[in-house]
Amino acid sequence: MAATKTRISSFSRNISAVSAPQLPGIKCGPNGTFFVSSGIPDLDKILGGGFPLGGLVMIMEDAEAPHHMLLLRNFMSQGLVQNQPLLYASPAKDPRGFLGTLPCPSSKDDKSRNHYTEQEKGLRIAWQYKKYFSENQRNIDDHKDSNQEFCNDFDLRKPLEKHFYSGQRVDCVSIKDSPNPATLHDRCATFLAQFPRNDGSFSCMGRIAIQSLCAPQCELSKMDWDMLSFIRSLKSMLRSANAVAIITFPSSLLSPSFCKRWQHMADVLLSVKAIPDEDKELGKLLTGYQDMVGFLNVHKIARINTQVPMILEATTFSIKLQKRRFLVLECLNQAPIDGSSGTSYGTSGGCSGSSRSGALDF
Amino acid sequence: MENRALNLLDEALGLDYQTDPWPLRGKVVLIEDCVETSGCFVLHQLLKRTLSSQSPNNTVIFLAFSHPLSHYDRILRKLGCNLVAQRENGRFFFFDMLKLLCPDEKEGKTGKGGFTALYWKIQNTICALPENNKNHATIMIDDMSLMEVAAHGSSDHVLDFMHYCHTLTSELGCSLIILNHEDIYTSMERPTFMLQTKYLVDVLIKAEPLATGLAADVHGQLTVLNRDFCNVKGSSKNKISNFHFKVKENSVEYFYPGTRT
Numbered sequence: 001m002a003a004t005k006t007r008i009s010s011f012s013r014n015i016s017a018v019s020a021p022q023l024p025g026i027k028c029g030p031n032g033t034f035f036v037s038s039g040i041p042d043l044d045k046i047l048g049g050g051f052p053l054g055g056l057v058m059i060m061e062d063a064e065a066p067h068h069m070l071l072l073r074n075f076m077s078q079g080l081v082q083n084q085p086l087l088y089a090s091p092a093k094d095p096r097g098f099l100g101t102l103p104c105p106s107s108k109d110d111k112s113r114n115h116y117t118e119q120e121k122g123l124r125i126a127w128q129y130k131k132y133f134s135e136n137q138r139n140i141d142d143h144k145d146s147n148q149e150f151c152n153d154f155d156l157r158k159p160l161e162k163h164f165y166s167g168q169r170v171d172c173v174s175i176k177d178s179p180n181p182a183t184l185h186d187r188c189a190t191f192l193a194q195f196p197r198n199d200g201s202f203s204c205m206g207r208i209a210i211q212s213l214c215a216p217q218c219e220l221s222k223m224d225w226d227m228l229s230f231i232r233s234l235k236s237m238l239r240s241a242n243a244v245a246i247i248t249f250p251s252s253l254l255s256p257s258f259c260k261r262w263q264h265m266a267d268v269l270l271s272v273k274a275i276p277d278e279d280k281e282l283g284k285l286l287t288g289y290q291d292m293v294g295f296l297n298v299h300k301i302a303r304i305n306t307q308v309p310m311i312l313e314a315t316t317f318s319i320k321l322q323k324r325r326f327l328v329l330e331c332l333n334q335a336p337i338d339g340s341s342g343t344s345y346g347t348s349g350g351c352s353g354s355s356r357s358g359a360l361d362f
Numbered sequence: 363m364e365n366r367a368l369n370l371l372d373e374a375l376g377l378d379y380q381t382d383p384w385p386l387r388g389k390v391v392l393i394e395d396c397v398e399t400s401g402c403f404v405l406h407q408l409l410k411r412t413l414s415s416q417s418p419n420n421t422v423i424f425l426a427f428s429h430p431l432s433h434y435d436r437i438l439r440k441l442g443c444n445l446v447a448q449r450e451n452g453r454f455f456f457f458d459m460l461k462l463l464c465p466d467e468k469e470g471k472t473g474k475g476g477f478t479a480l481y482w483k484i485q486n487t488i489c490a491l492p493e494n495n496k497n498h499a500t501i502m503i504d505d506m507s508l509m510e511v512a513a514h515g516s517s518d519h520v521l522d523f524m525h526y527c528h529t530l531t532s533e534l535g536c537s538l539i540i541l542n543h544e545d546i547y548t549s550m551e552r553p554t555f556m557l558q559t560k561y562l563v564d565v566l567i568k569a570e571p572l573a574t575g576l577a578a579d580v581h582g583q584l585t586v587l588n589r590d591f592c593n594v595k596g597s598s599k600n601k602i603s604n605f606h607f608k609v610k611e612n613s614v615e616y617f618y619p620g621t622r623t
Contacts, residue, residue, distance in 0.1 A: 031436055224515070260549070307406055309609060313578075
């Protein structure tokens with residue numbers, strides 16, 4: 001019994017024997033699934049490898065802040081850098097204009113510099129967790145070495161070079177004036193038809209990014225059931241295609257029961273929240289508060305081909321912009337309690353009741 | 363294989379008394395879950411139990427609205443049940459409903475065409491079964507809320523379909539196992555659909571997250587309400603059981619709260 005405990009199984013999977021995907025940007029996952037990078041190294045790590053190929057990722061927007069755009073931009077850039085075709089739909093009049101705001105992968109020396117400061121900062125902040133930290137650091141190093149092509153670091157201040165998105169590979173759709181989701185559905189269907197899934201061979205994969213589906217400025221927002229059947233049919237098309245789709249939607253605009261229906265549709269469900277400026281209580285509670293721009297909540301992790309849920313240690317992460325360039329996600333670190341100030345857990349805990357009850361889990 | 367220790371879920375469903383008729387025969391089982399805790403695993407467990415039970419007459423008709431066959435096949439294979447082989451044996455019928463949309467929605471007869479055809483397909487499948495198996499069919503639906511989406515929101519058609527399937531349970535002794543998401547309906551003022559469904563149900567299984575939040579070794583809790591539960595002595599009453607669970611690849615662990623070391 002003890003022997004079986006230490007060794008999980010005598011049948012160890014020989015990864016190299018399994019048809020290794022030839023495409024850069026696709027990684028083998030458990031249970032015959034494949035991962036695609038989200039464009040944010042930290043998010044890939046949190047989700048256990050990335051977004052599942054053939055999966056539907058949904059992001060619930062914060063009505064007051066555009067943090068979902070950060071995730072969307074990195075996701076799109078990652079695909080374009082890896083030469084993957086992209087379908088982008090948005091309620092804007094000219095969706096193509098958005099491509100000019102995509103971030104560019106950072107160059108090598110940038111990255112090492114960034115890496116260095118990360119290490120330095122780690123020693124400064126988390127000295128009491130040094131032993132965990134060094135281990136973590138090593139993991140990151142491994143990650144960076146082996147998956148150089150899987151996921152890039154993106155520099156949010158540098159725009160993506162034009163040649164990445166000027167070709168035929170990018171398809172843009174404006175959903176502003178479409179009377180029903182049929183047009184968008186047809187565009188998605190023709191786009192996905194390029195990437196049929198036949199097991200083992202990957203010739204190409206695609207990405208679909210749909211921004212603010214159901215936003216009030218487009219007429220679609222009034223057609224609850226049409227939207228649901230669109231999402232359902234998109235999901236079933238994705239299952240049989242080598243593609244991944246991401247949909248962001250303003251959850252507060254949907255009725256509660258439809259919002260739940262949307263959430264059930266997602267394979268991966270995330271939500272973003274802004275941090276109110278100058279929330280002093282929260283600032284006292286969390287280390288690194290001044291660098292945070294928002295919170296990311298992980299509600300659901302894909303469970304394709306398996307029934308076992310993946311349980312995370314924490315579901316809330318802070319979104320930080322490191323040096324105003326790199327998007328990083330970090331676990332919330334609680335600041336050491338200052339004995340002299342006399343604030344106890346009870347009083348400082350009140351902050352979670354202020355604007356985002358239950359958003360913080362320690 | 364069959365003599366292994368029965369778990370709490372089997373016990374709560376009355377599967378522990380290996381009586382000759384399948385204990386769930388003629389019953390309607392509803393599995394309810396929510397975004398935080400998926401109840402799919404209960405469906406997988408019941409699918410496995412039904413197909414591998416001692417009575418070789420059991421047949422399953424599976425209406426899949428949410429996943430393709432490969433997904434279930436992989437999961438069930440780890441549980442020790444080969445769906446493809448069972449399908450070849452004529453004991454497992456998989457209806458891929460991922461793309462089902464009601465064809466004649468424009469004529470105001472939303473959903474009718476699609477679901478009527480589906481019902482006939484089910485009935486024909488059951489009628490075509492060998493005589494011994496006819497009374498041992500199980501219809502599984504994964505999941506009901508997607509059926510509503512396929513019907514474009516006209517839950518009446520889904521309810522009609524349900525009632526038709528329900529007649530099969532009383533006429534032929536089939537059982538009906540449905541997965542649905544409870545949290546969709548909790549915010550509604552009068553969740554007619556939900557209430558009507560629950561009215562038909564004999565066994566209600568509810569999967570919920572722990573009130574205390576996420577934990578690595580307890581994935582959630584199950585509440586099983588078994589109406590008309592017959593124990594060995596023959597007296598019948600409602601029975602409620604409540605326990606925690608942890609889902610694994612090849613099994614699910616069930617235990618009473620606080621009994622895990």
